[in-house]
Amino acid sequence: MRLNTRNKLLIPIVSILIIMGFTLYRVMTNMMIGQFQTEQENYFKEKIIELRLSSNRLAKAALSHAELYSRQPKVIAAYKLALKGDIDDPMDRNVAIARDKLRKFADPILNGIKENTPETKYKLHFHLPNGRSLVRIWRKTQQLDGRDISDDLSSFRQTVLDINQGNHQAITGIELGRGGFAVRGLAAISDEAANTLVRLRCYTALMMSSS
Numbered sequence: 001m002r003l004n005t006r007n008k009l010l011i012p013i014v015s016i017l018i019i020m021g022f023t024l025y026r027v028m029t030n031m032m033i034g035q036f037q038t039e040q041e042n043y044f045k046e047k048i049i050e051l052r053l054s055s056n057r058l059a060k061a062a063l064s065h066a067e068l069y070s071r072q073p074k075v076i077a078a079y080k081l082a083l084k085g086d087i088d089d090p091m092d093r094n095v096a097i098a099r100d101k102l103r104k105f106a107d108p109i110l111n112g113i114k115e116n117t118p119e120t121k122y123k124l125h126f127h128l129p130n131g132r133s134l135v136r137i138w139r140k141t142q143q144l145d146g147r148d149i150s151d152d153l154s155s156f157r158q159t160v161l162d163i164n165q166g167n168h169q170a171i172t173g174i175e176l177g178r179g180g181f182a183v184r185g186l187a188a189i190s191d192e193a194a195n196t197l198v199r200l201r202c203y204t205a206l207m208m209s210s211s
Contacts, residue, residue, distance in 0.1 A: 062172065063185025067170070069124070070188060074101065078098040087128045087129070089150075091149055098135075103137065106137045110137060123136070124137040128150060159186055
């Protein structure tokens with residue numbers, strides 16, 4: 001069957017329209033994908049900025065609370081007692097007595113916080129300079145199974161060890177703990193003469209975690 005002149009003219013026009021339509025479809029699709037990717041990238045960038053700002057605020061708040069305890073006479077006295085014992089012994093008597101003294105000192109403060117701001121997760125953690133836990137103030141015992149010992153956190157509580165060996169400046173940031181990543185602020189504990197405890201570098205950390 002022979003094609004008439006009209007059909008002969010329509011074939012290239014239709015072909016051109018199909019090609020143009022397909023090309024326009026690809027262009028529009030790529031533009032939409034590109035716009036979507038850009039929007040996604042901008043969204044994640046904004047979330048990262050928000051996360052950084054939030055973690056910085058939490059870290060500064062944690063440090064400010066930790067610093068409140070770093071020069072308290074009863075805290076210093078408790079540390080001096082603990083450091084007279086064997087801090088590598090998880091059941092040392094001096095360390096245990098110091099732990100009890102810190103709990104008695106902090107109890108009224110924590111009770112006031114619970115009464116006025118019950119939604120606040122206030123977790124104050126006193127460390128020994130060797131990376132062991134002296135006392136977790138928010139628990140009645142150190143361990144959830146009832147054991148009241150200075151358990152070793154040195155394998156993952158690197159901030160305590162770093163400050164102990166470094167320039168002894170306060171530290172804030174995110175660190176891995178037993179309960180996952182947490183925002184922490186650590187401050188040095190030293191006596192008025194700034195000697196004995198400064199050399200040993202004991203620390204208190206207000207932590208947002210369970211470890």
